[in-house]
Amino acid sequence: MNIKGSIALVTGASSGIGEATAHRLAMAGYKVYGTSRRGAQAGQRPFQMLALDVTSDESVDAVVRELMRLEGRIDLLVNNAGFGVAPAGAEESSIEQAKAIFETNFFGLVRMTRAVLPHMRRQGSGRIINIGSVLGFLPMPYGALYAATKHAVEGYSESLDHELRTRGIRVSVIEPAYTKTQFDANFLPPDAMLDEYREVRALLDDVLKDVMASADEPTVVADAVLQAAIAVRPKLRYTAGSLANRLRLLRRFAPAGVLDAGIRKDLRLDIPTVSPPLVHSGKQS
Numbered sequence: 001m002n003i004k005g006s007i008a009l010v011t012g013a014s015s016g017i018g019e020a021t022a023h024r025l026a027m028a029g030y031k032v033y034g035t036s037r038r039g040a041q042a043g044q045r046p047f048q049m050l051a052l053d054v055t056s057d058e059s060v061d062a063v064v065r066e067l068m069r070l071e072g073r074i075d076l077l078v079n080n081a082g083f084g085v086a087p088a089g090a091e092e093s094s095i096e097q098a099k100a101i102f103e104t105n106f107f108g109l110v111r112m113t114r115a116v117l118p119h120m121r122r123q124g125s126g127r128i129i130n131i132g133s134v135l136g137f138l139p140m141p142y143g144a145l146y147a148a149t150k151h152a153v154e155g156y157s158e159s160l161d162h163e164l165r166t167r168g169i170r171v172s173v174i175e176p177a178y179t180k181t182q183f184d185a186n187f188l189p190p191d192a193m194l195d196e197y198r199e200v201r202a203l204l205d206d207v208l209k210d211v212m213a214s215a216d217e218p219t220v221v222a223d224a225v226l227q228a229a230i231a232v233r234p235k236l237r238y239t240a241g242s243l244a245n246r247l248r249l250l251r252r253f254a255p256a257g258v259l260d261a262g263i264r265k266d267l268r269l270d271i272p273t274v275s276p277p278l279v280h281s282g283k284q285s
Contacts, residue, residue, distance in 0.1 A: 003029040003230060007071045009063075011035045011054060011112060012081030013047070016181030017131060020218035021078055021225045022047045028226055030076065033067060054081045054108030064115040073123055076229055077116050079109040080131040082149070087204035088190035089197040090144040097191045098145050105149035110156065117169070125168040129228050130157050131221070132173040134239070134247045141269060142197075142204050161236055172228040176240040177247060178215035200269075207267055216241040 008025050012018035013034025022034040023046060032047035039051030050066065053059040067074055082105040085093055093101075109130055120126030135143065136150035154173060161171035193201075224240040239245045250259055264270050 006030050006075040007067070007073055008032045008076040008078065008229075009035070009067060009074055009112075009116070010047075010078040010080060011052060011108070013049065014038065017176070017179060017218045017221045018078075018080040019045075020222040021080065021131075024219065024222035024226050025076070025078075025229065028230075030229075031071070035063060035081070052081075054111060055103045057111060060108075060111045060115050064112075064119070068119060074116050074119055075123075075125065076127045076129070077112060078129045078131065078225060079112055081108055082131070084143070084146045084187050086187035086189050086201070087142045087208065088201055089142060089194065092190035092192050092194055092197055093145055094192045097188070101145050101188075102149055102152070105146070106152045106156070109153060113160070117164075120169050121167055123168075126170075127229055127234070128157075128160070128164075128169065128171045129225055130171070130173050131225075132157070132175050134175050134177045134244050136173065136175060137251050138247060139263065141263070141267060142200065158236055170234045172234050172236060172238060174221060174224050174228065174238050174240055175244055175248065176216065176221045176224075177244040178211050179221060179241075180212065180215045180217055203268060203271070216243070 006029075008022075008030040010018055010022040010025070010032060011034075013022040014036035018034065018036075022032045026032040026046040033050055034045070034047050035050050035052035037051065037053055039049055050063050051059075052063045064074070083101065085097065085101060113128055116126070116128070120128075130153050132153045133147075133150040135147040136154040138147070140147040157171050157173045164171060221240040224238045228234050228238050237248075239248050250262070254262075
């Protein structure tokens with residue numbers, strides 16, 4: 001893509017991956033508009049912030065209309081807005097909470113895509129880059145809902161890319177692993193907690209703290225976004241960071257049993273967290 005004069009829109013750009021991505025694109029020469037629920041905030045940024053709620057059709061339409069009024073085109077959409085639920089059993093989230101995470105992480109992305117596509121089609125060009133995760137191709141025990149949203153992003157993105165490439169529009173997914181952001185600090189607690197999962201929740205909180213100590217910086221993801229944005233022949237998937245790349249290779253080439261055992265070992269899932277039941281001899285008193 002020709003960067004000079006190109007207009008980029010990055011959702012969830014107030015912090016973390018979104019902020020790093022918007023900054024990286026601006027430094028590369030894009031004119032960048034970032035979004036967050038609160039819009040402009042204090043601080044020096046090389047990009048303008050707009051208020052956006054990706055769960056609202058009206059908010060999404062208003063932001064895209066405003067961007068078209070200001071610039072008359074949109075060349076790059078980076079769908080980054082999202083949230084997670086703290087480690088918990090899948091049954092510890094109500095149906096309402098399950099709907100809420102899909103409303104932001106998946107349907108928010110769909111809303112944004114639908115809003116910008118008519119303009120990209122008229123231009124005959126555009127890039128849509130969706131921030132996915134290695135959890136789009138791997139399971140996440142005790143993070144099933146978040147993993148489900150990222151699996152949905154993978155399927156939607158690959159299908160959409162087939163639909164749009166003959167119109168000059170390409171779609172890519174960025175797949176980071178653990179990344180040092182405030183994402184985990186903003187986890188929603190499960191809203192239907194069960195005592196049966198109390199000990200494993202505490203265990204996984206400790207595991208998460210350990211792995212985040214060596215996690216990638218958000219700039220690693222931002223660099224992958226820029227690579228996808230400017231590639232002459234963009235790939236569908238870009239892993240971000242060495243761990244993400246290793247996991248992609250393991251998913252592709254390792255036997256299923258080896259991968260399964262590795263996931264359980266890394267998450268310490270086979271460490272007993274409760275006392276084993278008493279074993280009865282079968283004798284009756």
